[in-house]
Amino acid sequence: MKIAVLGTGMVGRSHAEKLTSLGHEVVIGTHDVEKTLANDKPDQMGNSAFSVWHKDHENIKLVPFATAGEFGEIVVNALKGDASVEILSSVKHSLSGKILIDISNPLDFSKGFPPSLSVCNTDSLGEQIQAVLPESKIVKTCNTTAAPIQVNPQILANADHHMFLCGNDADAKLKVTEILKSYGWVSIIDMGDITNARGMEMMLPMWTRLFGALKNPMFNFKIVQNPTS
Amino acid sequence: MKIAVLGTGMVGRSHAEKLTSLGHEVVIGTHDVEKTLANDKPDQMGNSAFSVWHKDHENIKLVPFATAGEFGEIVVNALKGDASVEILSSVKHSLSGKILIDISNPLDFSKGFPPSLSVCNTDSLGEQIQAVLPESKIVKTCNTTAAPIQVNPQILANADHHMFLCGNDADAKLKVTEILKSYGWVSIIDMGDITNARGMEMMLPMWTRLFGALKNPMFNFKIVQNPTS
Numbered sequence: 001m002k003i004a005v006l007g008t009g010m011v012g013r014s015h016a017e018k019l020t021s022l023g024h025e026v027v028i029g030t031h032d033v034e035k036t037l038a039n040d041k042p043d044q045m046g047n048s049a050f051s052v053w054h055k056d057h058e059n060i061k062l063v064p065f066a067t068a069g070e071f072g073e074i075v076v077n078a079l080k081g082d083a084s085v086e087i088l089s090s091v092k093h094s095l096s097g098k099i100l101i102d103i104s105n106p107l108d109f110s111k112g113f114p115p116s117l118s119v120c121n122t123d124s125l126g127e128q129i130q131a132v133l134p135e136s137k138i139v140k141t142c143n144t145t146a147a148p149i150q151v152n153p154q155i156l157a158n159a160d161h162h163m164f165l166c167g168n169d170a171d172a173k174l175k176v177t178e179i180l181k182s183y184g185w186v187s188i189i190d191m192g193d194i195t196n197a198r199g200m201e202m203m204l205p206m207w208t209r210l211f212g213a214l215k216n217p218m219f220n221f222k223i224v225q226n227p228t229s
Numbered sequence: 230m231k232i233a234v235l236g237t238g239m240v241g242r243s244h245a246e247k248l249t250s251l252g253h254e255v256v257i258g259t260h261d262v263e264k265t266l267a268n269d270k271p272d273q274m275g276n277s278a279f280s281v282w283h284k285d286h287e288n289i290k291l292v293p294f295a296t297a298g299e300f301g302e303i304v305v306n307a308l309k310g311d312a313s314v315e316i317l318s319s320v321k322h323s324l325s326g327k328i329l330i331d332i333s334n335p336l337d338f339s340k341g342f343p344p345s346l347s348v349c350n351t352d353s354l355g356e357q358i359q360a361v362l363p364e365s366k367i368v369k370t371c372n373t374t375a376a377p378i379q380v381n382p383q384i385l386a387n388a389d390h391h392m393f394l395c396g397n398d399a400d401a402k403l404k405v406t407e408i409l410k411s412y413g414w415v416s417i418i419d420m421g422d423i424t425n426a427r428g429m430e431m432m433l434p435m436w437t438r439l440f441g442a443l444k445n446p447m448f449n450f451k452i453v454q455n456p457t458s
Contacts, residue, residue: 120431121345157453199439203431203432206428209421210428213419213425219453222453223448223451225447226386
């Protein structure tokens, strides 16, 4: 399948690499291709520049957002939360009728770490994206765990932990569930419609604080229930 | 130990009963003892009236908030979130120097289920309570799972799931950890100071939606990590 990943950060790279390894044809979308490839400095988190990563992944084309939007049969939003609505709006026509997998989180680092959320409680980024792209099928998922675990759940406790998803379109959720299963996910909870992005995004203030308390981002939430007889 | 539980709902009753069974001397605090005992109607959730429950638990005295505050060496806040700051302020002097275990959640049901939070993101109920009771040692805990699991973690998956706590006073957190262990908790994560109540309380919008998706409140969060070598 042709899949476009929007965003050149660690989350976007992780999904692009995994989807390529699974046989999909993948492009990554960015604002300015030349500028992205010219930057060779690590980001604030110490992650290597996209240009460095790309030398080992030249089969994954870097293209402008608009080209990526046209290319993808399914599109993955791995943009920063505060850039998502504006950038997705700018390519809205190319995303019409398509599944948009929204991985982003509305993190506000303006007051340092841990970040607060720029939208929460009575609204969510997932809902805001669905509102500006009414013709697209937004499926929120993957936002509650670290990127390496998102695409390779087996690296943590043999995948004995949970992935969540939500969205308004049942068929879109089934298709995204198939992709998650191809990543190795075995425990996936469908939370319901896109308003449930409020719950999923509001786990981030706990996620970031657990990262602080555990001094390690390689964890995930498991929902523990008793076996049903 | 003499422990006062403020609040006559299911959470308060669960802790009062458990603490009594562990040998503590327990009272429950309410606004108006006669009024609470005169009410024999179930609440909106279908839980039996306090007066009905109390017939089987007459060893647990029901007293006015002020009396409860004076009585307790440790005090448990099991009040409704929207009533907590006002009621606790009214008995603030009796709580001076004491540990206050804050179990409450700032749930706003004014627009139905699932509730939103009346405070979140850049503040929390735990912090608001600490702010109005600067001489008390607030320890936030237990708010992220159902009352029966809070006091009997072993009933769910042999207690293989997590309890969190946070607060500004290290010694107070140690004492509360001992109480949690006496309840049966084996996996407890100290999240740090009271500002971490933001993360713990913001799990509730996910908790309430998981309750909806799973159609069962008897679950809890486990933080899954790989074993360290």
